[in-house]
Amino acid sequence: xxxxxxxxxxxxxxxxxxxxxxxxxxxxxxxxxxxxxxxxxxxxxxxxxxxxxxxxxxxxxxxxxxxxxxxxxxxxxxxxxxxxxxxxxxxxxxxxxxxxxxxxxxxxxxxxxxxxxxxxxxxxxxxxxxxxxxxxxxxxxxxxxxxxxxxxxxxxxxxxxxxxxxxxxxxxxxxxxxxxxxxxxxxxxxxxxxxxxxxxxxxxx
Amino acid sequence: xxxxxxxxxxxxxxxxxxxxxxxxxxxxxxxxxxxxxxxxxxxxxxxxxxxxxxxxxxxxxxxxxxxxxxxxxxxxxxxxxxxxxxxxxxxxxxxxxxxxxxxxxxxxxxxxxxxxxxxxxxxxxxxxxxxxxxxxxxxxxxxxxxxxxxxxxxxxxxxxxxxxxxxxxxxxxxxxxxxxxxxxxxxxxxxxxxxxxxxxxxxxxxxxx
Ligand code: SF4
Ligand code: SF4
Ligand SMILES: [Fe+2]
Numbered sequence: 001x002x003x004x005x006x007x008x009x010x011x012x013x014x015x016x017x018x019x020x021x022x023x024x025x026x027x028x029x030x031x032x033x034x035x036x037x038x039x040x041x042x043x044x045x046x047x048x049x050x051x052x053x054x055x056x057x058x059x060x061x062x063x064x065x066x067x068x069x070x071x072x073x074x075x076x077x078x079x080x081x082x083x084x085x086x087x088x089x090x091x092x093x094x095x096x097x098x099x100x101x102x103x104x105x106x107x108x109x110x111x112x113x114x115x116x117x118x119x120x121x122x123x124x125x126x127x128x129x130x131x132x133x134x135x136x137x138x139x140x141x142x143x144x145x146x147x148x149x150x151x152x153x154x155x156x157x158x159x160x161x162x163x164x165x166x167x168x169x170x171x172x173x174x175x176x177x178x179x180x181x182x183x184x185x186x187x188x189x190x191x192x193x194x195x196x197x198x199x200x201x202x203x204x205x
Numbered sequence: 206x207x208x209x210x211x212x213x214x215x216x217x218x219x220x221x222x223x224x225x226x227x228x229x230x231x232x233x234x235x236x237x238x239x240x241x242x243x244x245x246x247x248x249x250x251x252x253x254x255x256x257x258x259x260x261x262x263x264x265x266x267x268x269x270x271x272x273x274x275x276x277x278x279x280x281x282x283x284x285x286x287x288x289x290x291x292x293x294x295x296x297x298x299x300x301x302x303x304x305x306x307x308x309x310x311x312x313x314x315x316x317x318x319x320x321x322x323x324x325x326x327x328x329x330x331x332x333x334x335x336x337x338x339x340x341x342x343x344x345x346x347x348x349x350x351x352x353x354x355x356x357x358x359x360x361x362x363x364x365x366x367x368x369x370x371x372x373x374x375x376x377x378x379x380x381x382x383x384x385x386x387x388x389x390x391x392x393x394x395x396x397x398x399x400x401x402x403x404x405x406x407x408x409x410x411x412x413x414x
Contacts, residue, residue: 078330
């Protein structure tokens with residue numbers, strides 16, 4: 001499995017051994033973020049770092065664990081219950097004059113959110129790359145509720161490709177003729193959807 | 206007979222302690238996690254809640270706004286873990302565009318009822334489904350959520366009895382990993398539910414809501 005190096009800026013003590021051992025110069029960047037496009041995943045930097053500041057992470061996440069539909073349904077229902085408690089606690093916190101009650105209700109709101117999130121991870125929403133997550137975003141873009149940030153949602157789909165749709169994989173391209181950016185499903189006739197420039201004019205992103 | 210703390214798993218062994226559990230004072234609390242006496246259960250007792258079944262939405266359109274908000278804040282965490290901080294920011298924007306509406310006037314009693322419903326029906330339904338599917342991860346999440354909801358319920362109850370006195374000179378802390386709520390001085394040990402170190406607890410400030 002292809003891996004790449006990432007540096008945890010909070011742990012890095014700037015001892016710079018990673019600079020010496022990297023065969024491609026990927027670790028030598030001004031903003032301290034390892035250049036993923038140069039990293040070949042050799043792992044030398046992670047081994048050399050005296051502060052254990054570098055981790056090797058998978059470059060492409062494997063599909064998430066499959067979840068049983070009954071589990072997912074029950075999780076959504078439980079998360080709904082917890083989110084109602086969260087809303088209720090926030091409201092009580094906002095309306096009360098008592099300092100203790102306000103702190104307690106803020107704590108319960110935070111706690112409820114954490115439980116919902118944890119349950120939802122186990123109910124199919126583990127990876128942003130999963131088709132469950134991606135289908136949800138697609139369906140919200142198709143029929144956006146009031147106030148839904150459609151542009152941000154599209155940007156997410158562009159940045160995070162789906163990793164478990166069978167037979168189909170989206171790839172991002174830029175057209176060198178009209179400079180539009182778009183995604184094409186793997187296997188789809190490759191041509192720019194805007195200016196119809198042929199395949200040779202397309203640059204993979 | 207042994208009695209087990211349903212929050213942190215501490216075992217009170219009557220034989221070893223020499224005092225029957227029932228004779229402990231009412232304000233006795235778990236020496237590990239301070240859970241009150243009523244959160245202990247006798248060892249054999251177990252209730253699989255097999256009557257509870259799931260009633261979930263069929264498609265995305267039916268997912269309530271509060272849940273969508275939590276799905277996206279969770280995916281923001283997922284992106285963060287993958288060192289994708291820009292994407293995490295985008296997910297947080299999606300999350301913020303949804304919020305559950307609190308209906309009508311809410312009181313602490315309503316919060317207590319809703320918490321019990323979560324424990325007694327909703328989580329049991331997840332537990333049953335997870336058991337049938339042999340889904341260990343989901344069972345783990347249910348166990349954490351259960352312990353956290355129990356402690357939340359017991360703190361709400363104490364507040365209903367003692368009022369502001371309960372919190373006047375005490376801080377309120379939340380484990381930023383599992384949501385365990387703790388009242389008292391800065392936590393030094395590990396979280397009794399998810400076992401992370403004490404510094405992962407966040408102190409809840411009063412001030413503005
Ligand atoms: S070797 Fe480790 S501590 Fe030194 S600069 Fe590289 S990442 Fe930072
Ligand atoms: S894994 Fe190898 S190529 Fe990548 S940054 Fe580290 S030393 Fe350089
Ligand atoms: Fe915890």
